[in-house]
Amino acid sequence: MKIMWAITGAGHLLKESIEVLEKLSDKHEITVIFSNAGLEVVKMYGYYNKIEKIIGKNPNNQVVTEEEEKYSYPLSGKLTYNHYNQIIISPTTANTTAKIVHAIADTLVTNIAAQSGKGQIPLIIVPVDQKAGEITTTLPPHIDRNLCQQCKTCSAKNICPTNAINPPEIDKSKCIQCLQCENACDYNAIITDEKMKLYIREIDAENTKKLEKIENVTILNHPKEILENIIN
Structure with missing residues (x-):
């Protein structure tokens, strides 16, 4: 088919x-x-x-x-x-x-x-x-700037297989959603599953x-x- x-x-x-x-x-x-x-x-x-x-x-x-x-x-x-x-x-x-x-x-x-x-x-x-009303959706992976310490040695950056992490940014063109970085950051600055509410008109x-x-x-x-x- x-x-x-x-x-x-x-x-x-x-x-x-x-x-x-x-x-x-x-x-x-x-x-x-x-x-x-x-x-x-x-x-x-x-x-x-x-x-x-x-x-x-x-x-x-x-x-x-x-x-x-x-x-x-x-x-x-x-x-x-x-x-x-x-x-x-x-x-x-x-x-x-x-x-x-x-x-x-x-x-x-x-x-x-x-x-x-x-x-x-x-x-x-x-x-x-x-349907008109509120829905919940998921945001793309990102780094929380308020939590990121921009460490000299970034454990999340070192573990990323595609070099997508460059604190305080994630290069979306390189990210492959492997999620290895999520638990690597000691400050929990990398967010991979944040939810957001939207309103459908x-x-x-x-x-x-x-x-x-x-x-x-x-x-x-x-x-x-x-x-x-x-x-x-």
Whole structure:
């Protein structure tokens, strides 16, 4: 089975999305699509190494970025020709959701969403802004400046396998979320799982509801539901 999985710039449900993507990649051919923000956020959270491992499982797997596709998005026009069986967008930001709802196709991901309908390729969307109100999400790894002592010999820096730690900063482009640094700091300055509360606006929740009216689209609340809904 040939699956196209698009990642937009949301941190919420990102870890869970990649976990499901890893499972699917054991049996299926995968093309990973990144919006510009999606690529930045995946690197910010230290998950890009996981994407590289997924791509390495199959010689036909590939990564396609918005930067590579420029403005004409040639990949989206080849969806039917390349015989993709399933398209997934997860996590899906409020911005991407709003554009899909209003039939705006001016990005790589929204263009793919539009072309999936024209080619009658099943599309699964996992939006992050589902119900108005408060949600809890996880922040990227970071160093608490109030706790960091900028020691001359930083034990966390020494243990980092990718040299991502340069107190009081973590180089997000190098971090691979190995979490070895978390317990290495004597001052508990390295935070890898901090939670933050966000408020989902009514307008964004309403747009999510409108997705249900679009033909050929399945809306799911959580990435884990993809495994139950995907065509085998």
